[in-house]
Amino acid sequence: MTAPLDRAEFEAIEVTRGDFVRVRLNRPEVRNAIDQRMVDELHAVCAEVERDPRVVVISGSPPAVGADGRERKGVFASGADIRQLRERRRDDALAGINSGIFERINALPMPVIAALDGYCLGGGAELAYAADLRIGTPDVRIGNPEPGLGILAAAGASWRLKELIGEARALEILLAGRVVDGETALAWGLITRLVPSAELEAAAAEMAAAICAQDPLAIKLTKEVFRAPREAHPLADRLAQATLFESPAKFERMSAFLERKSTR
Template sequence: MAVSLQPGGVVLVELHRPAVRNALRTATLAEIVDVLDIVAADAHLGAVVITGSEKFFAAGADLKEMGALGPIELLADGRPRYWKRIAAFPKPLLAAVSGYALGAGCELAMQADIVIAGEGAQFGQPEINLGIIPGAGGTQRLVRVVGKSRAMQMVLSGEPIDAACALQCGLVSEVVPDEQVVPRTLALARLIAGKAPLALRAAKEALLLSYESALTPALEAERKAFVLLAASQDRNEGIAAFLEKRRPNYEGR
């Protein structure tokens, strides 16, 4: 895995296990979490972009590793903890997907707040072909994003969908030419990272809450966050900059 600092306080994480099509082993998830922890603690870093290779974002979990685990070992497996920590990352997380995002790769993409896909991207949950089911949110996040019928088709048949279908279903937010996937995602990440940090965190929390809460308590939480931001210096700076027709200087306070 390669990690690099990009302009605008964006960190680029590139999966690099070409021999196994970027299969996600436990150590890879641990490395991703370590990077996210560093970014979360650094006020100068505003967003993370995860990508893979031109042909494979990530083709699934590492089957050699997973195949060696029985029920007892799976109960003690650390992977669920890593997935939870990825989901808890408080700053914007974007995925730049080229090629295949299958199984755990599709589940990793769904952990991202925004997914930009190349025209040749493929998304799927093929676990049924191995006599198993998705185990890192594939059944739960997928149905919430694409709806019951499409999720059932993808999970029960194991057949992937292409980028155009993923866009139509809401699994990705944008489809671009394959060679533009990473540049476009980095540009969007830079734009987002330049916004007020407290507002970004509050907005992400409120949006994610819509998946896990009924409408009334979610609206109450949104309003509470809106009111609390009125006490921030960034809110005052944002309004002042707008009125003075200048760029705001946000400090995360």
């Protein structure tokens, strides 16, 4: 069972704790535009998960019927809050407000899953790129239109995106303003799974549960080794494996596997 945090604790996000931590961006009136409040609240969640490592699932607003009776599509995040962004100056850029939180999310000890639907643009896309795994819907629209606003995608897209989909495709998004749909994102490897909007939350929870079923220390060290620079290998792999070879979980899990095999 999961228990929502006190609503008074957060305003721009909703957080639910359980076997994994679910973070829902919650500014639907502005299509979940990322403002300073949301950044601060995401930092608070990161601090908690750093103290008590768990898998994190980040999602946006699900499809809903508005007060006017019209159906509204889901949305991950339409980008940074332009009203705040317009007022930022040189010192704000140097402070790395958004890049700092996205880097912290990327560095969390356990995997982060981004569940993407609807608009996933600008800072919203960069938040998705910072996750370890991404799943999406056919309605997702991913892109970085920052140059059209006189700025660049400086919160990770300029280097994470080419690592994810290659230089040529990344440049088409970053320079030509291409916005890709779910089918294209899947074909390019930007997301790993495509599901209907109504199934997105369940698919993200299923992925999180699959990770949670593994040994936590093995998952944590696998993520560390995977993120290590090329020159750190193979030493990083050997050191991590040496730690795991001495862990109680290794003996318990391997003994259980052998016992199951012997009874077949």
